[in-house]
Amino acid sequence: MVGDVPTRRFLDRVDVYRRDVERRRFAGESPVVRPSRAGRRAFEAAVAVIAAERLHGLVELDGDAVSPTEDRAADELSEGLRGLSSWSFTVASRHLTAAADLARLPGLQQQVSLARALERLCRDVLYTEPGGRWGGAELGVLALLPTLDRIRPDELDFCRDETWRLAGAWAETADDEAVRAGWTLARARAAARDGGRETELAWLLRLYRRHAARLNGDDYLDAEVRRVEALFRLLLPGVDEAQRAELEKLAADAWPADFRPALVAMLSTTLGADLVAIASRFAIRIFRTTAPAEGGSA
């Protein structure tokens, strides 16, 4: 049985530590929780560790400063990188922000900093229209890499190559229709992660219309397109009641999971290129190694 009174006493004590550290931190001090020497030592140590963990700070144990949040930071970094590699920018951003809050060991801090720089690059690659004004996001990463002294050289080399590769892939979208189609597909997938069904369908429809002249003649795809178009038609004014019922019926069956494979299969055939493979060129690859690294991702 969990004791109500001991639990409350424990948490109240945590709160006392927390308030004290927050007050000192507000005045500019670093958040270090020092267990009180008065009272039960084990109890105070446990309370101090929990308080430090809540504050994303350090706890001083036997004269050593310990960061109790480092494992959580590593987990958050890992989740953030996973999100990044699958175009889930909102997820990636949330996890990387949390990782930055939690990481105290220099190696892990630099891993997080690098991941955040890559996040900015990946966002730019997917959110800058082909042929649009490129902001030079790769320059930020390339400037950062030589300053990361706690990251293995092979990982830095890998990231440098990835940076060039992603920036180069985006550059190709202006001239190569297949690459542009792959980019649009990637953009649709990113929208699905961050925006939802309608946004993904809008991007897929946009892709379809760009290549509509080459894609007619397939009944299944045409039917899918009609469903998706019906969805957006409903958003526009001038739909009478008779049309509305029909459009609603069609729109109810408009799903990216149906439309996307059909469109990708047809376009891949038409363009003579594997669109899924091309789209994956716009996803960042994560460095992996079997060698031990200081607090970083493996």
Add this chain to the structure above:
Amino acid sequence: MSGAARTSASERARVVWEGLTNSDGRPELIDVPILVRPSPEGSRRGRIALQASAEDGGELGRCYVFNDEWYPGCPSTVPFSHYAPTLARVLTAHERRGETQPLRLQLLKAVGAMTPAGGRATVLLKFIMAPEHTLTGTEIEQVYGCPLSVFYTRFVGVPWDPQRRRSASAGVRGEAIHGGYRRAAAEQVGGGSPEQVRAAYLDGVRAVWINRLPNYFLDRPAGPTVEHTRPVEAAGPVVDHCRRTWPEPDGTRVLQERLFYAPTRGISGRADRIEVPPGEHAPWRLVEVKSGGSFGAERDPLTGVRRPGGLQSLSYREILRSFGLEGLRAAVEQVGDREIQAVPLERHPIVARLGLSLEAGDERAIDLIAQARNVGYCAVSGLYSGYDRYLLDTAGDISRYLRGTGGDYDLYARLPPCQICPAGHRGVCSRGARSGVTPLDNLFRYAPSRLYAYWAWFHRQLKAEESAERRWLHHLVSTPSGLLEGQEGVSVGELAVRETTGYEVRLGRDRRIETRIREDDRVLLTPVDRLPGQVVSIEGTVTGVGEREVRVRLNDGLDDPRGCYRLDLLGAFEMRPWQLEGLTDFLLNAVGGATVRGRQLAIEELPHLAQVILGAASAAPPGSVPLHRADDLNPPQCRALAAALALSPGELLLIQGPPGTGKTALIAHLAHAVLGRHLFDYDGGAERRPLLILANTHRAANEVVRKVVERYPELRPFVVRVGVPRTGMEPEVAAQTLAARVGAEQALNAIDLAADGPETLARLVRRGNRLHDHAGIFVGTLGAADAAELRGLAFEMVVVDEAGQATEPAMLQALRHLPPRLEGRLVLVGDHRQLPPVVSSELAAPELPASHAALGLGPGDSLRTSGFERLAHLHPHALLTLTDQYRMCGPICELVSDGFYDETLRPATPQVAECRLNGWLFEAGVVDFEALLARSAPVLFVDTSRDPAARDGGARFHGPGITDEARDNPREAAIVAALVADLMAAMPGGRRAALIAELGVISPYRKQNNRIAQELVRADPGLSAVRVDTVDRFQGGEREIVLVSLVNSNPSAAMGTLHADWRRMNVALSRARRLLVIVGDRSNFTREVDRAEEDEARRRYRRLFNRIDALEARGDAVVIDSQTLALGAR
């Protein structure tokens, strides 16, 4: 607040509260101040429990604030409401800061709600937090654009990078149009003809062009650009608009750029124009003029047209409404190419987008203003983050708004104006990050702890000064004028207008004026029946204070020459924002200059010079190089010059220059040598220049320029005095400004501006570009680090003159122009045994963690501790002292050397040692040597110890920010005046001006100086030109004869805080060349008292008087009992 105002406000609050508790449960709009503190009941998520009281402390009762402006029985909530989350943050900040004072709220809306249980609960719905803290209309507009930007620029102090070439001509264009429009409006209202109105407009444009010309030099125009042509082209629209608006003089008064302030809203501003039509009930019209681009301005949702200034205008309207002015009309005028478009506030995009109904008293308009005001208050005060490194780093993480506000409210502009915010450009704000800029992720957490502690320690003190500054207006309006005048000496009442010449006005009264206000102070002139800041106030600068009159130069014409006025001191505090920017720039450059990023830095990873400043690395001992053309330097100067030239990049040298030791001459030699070396050896880019000299004051900067061009005329083409010619600037100094060198004033005054203005301006700019390209030595003040002439430049060496008088953040300005990674040479020249920096003495320094003792800061240190002093203690081996002085004759030098320099100071030559006053008087044509001063030894001490009439008048003035006790001593004043008059009577008529120019009177107290000046005039009207000043204002000056009035003489032997800083007396005594007269009570300064803070000063005073005794014994000093003086005998 005190007296009647407080009582009245408290009574109103009690009545309102009573009404709420008996109300029918419906919200009421009210407008009263209350004080609140957290209730012991405690708060929980979404509900804040408070205990309210009136201004006079009388309890009102418990009350609540709920999220979304909810209250029991509320039919619908207000989503995105900022009141509760923002108040919660403020209360949390108060608690974390350990503040016990209640929070003042100006309550705007509340409800006496019926609870489900049948009880009653008072719920506060809308309010202004801490209205005593003033924000300007411009800041309110900026908050509307992006509160995060306000947080970064106004709290953190993130500046633009001064080494980035950033055009400033668009700003001058707007200023020129404003300046011209202002004059044209005044002319038109005064009944001027169209030609006169047009001429007035062009005169206004011309004046701005002349004064702001350097800002154009950042551009390199091939011919006239839009920045040059627009102000001239706008003449037509402006003149037409003036004619249409005021076709005939009808008695309408136009109040321009008047400062107004609403103590109940916490907002101040200067509206471009307020039109007051004749007739008591005719509605006033408020006009805000916009002439620049509309970047970041509100976009009309229907037309897409952008219009700036909406919230600013709305806020000013609200201020005027709070004064009880109803039926106000307000408009924003946009000066366009062809016409001036006047957009009534009702049709402004900000009103259109939010669907506000101004006439109906739409609460959302109040919400809009209150949100910007409250969030802005928290942002500029750092209440969201304090100095919590985590909160500082995550301020912009979640949205573009402050994470700490607890919500993303819907009353902000649609797009943040990132283009015009430096935080993104410097990589601090991740939301506004610019391409090509590496973000400084986690800047505050990854900075080494010592660097962060250093930044935060100084930052807190600067912000404390700023906070006091922001509360000053509230203090003025909420304190009875009698107290302001009688106790604090910051106000003078019952003044009648004696004479008016243009904007110059002479005010007087029959009663004697005793005040701390003195010349050069900024003041506010207000009719006595109004409060300062109620529109009718006019800003001005004091040009003189007499016994019964004050002269003021006003910014606008006087409304009623027959009225009775009060004069109030404006800006008793002086926190200059550039100090904050210099401090934060150091943080950015230190962290940005590290070779590693992305993790917490060790202090050893910072650039070397940053480590030296932070005490983590030793400054290298002074080196040496062979010198050429240094024959006229003495050995200590030669050593200092050689050491400066031997500096390596990233190194620091400290040169201590006691009075008269030739600091400026040394700097002139250094300038010559550095420029010569640069011309021969330089292989850097065009933006790398050899030498920047920054001084703490304009006077010192001018002196450097004068010395350089006088000693080395061949350097003239390479020397630039930053800024434009100013009043009081010597001609040879003014000639070194770029504006003077291109002949701006003559060229622009000689042409028809309408026809040839743009072409002439472009030609001047091209000429300025060429001169700027060839310049190698730039001289300015520390505050000019971001001046147009210096933007985009890095310097091999930066010299700070008068570094002992500069605050540490001010000194850091020097580092802003060193090459990347601070790899330049820094030379600080000063004297930490002379006066320290001027700051508000009231504000105590925060505690510095003991772990940061390595910074060289300890108990007793504060913003008043100059960087020079700290570094001299931290790196004594990097300090060279100049010991040979050229000013004081032998006995005076001995006195100063013994008292303040451990007997190391000596006359540089036998001629200096042996010079005497009688020689100088003889050369001046004096034949009558009967006057006491004329026949005196070099040191004359008039001891008033036994003179019962010579007692001080007590510490009269006290109040917030008053840094002296405002004592006076009438007897000493009379003695000083009589001694001077006695000497003057011996002078031949034609030589009196020469004597007056070489005579100075010094006392530490403003009040005593006013009294001495009055006594001098009474003794001889011709003595009105004698300079009588405080020690602080005399530093850097010298005179053949100096009289010092010590003032303090009282039963408790109180020395006062001014004398307790013994460095002040060092400065006072060392101003004299041939004759030093001290008038004072010896026993008052030497007696044993139990005040530890005076121990050091008393020890030095004893030594000083003992040395006078020794000098007297050998005939180099005279000591006289004041009672034996036969005053006025001649």
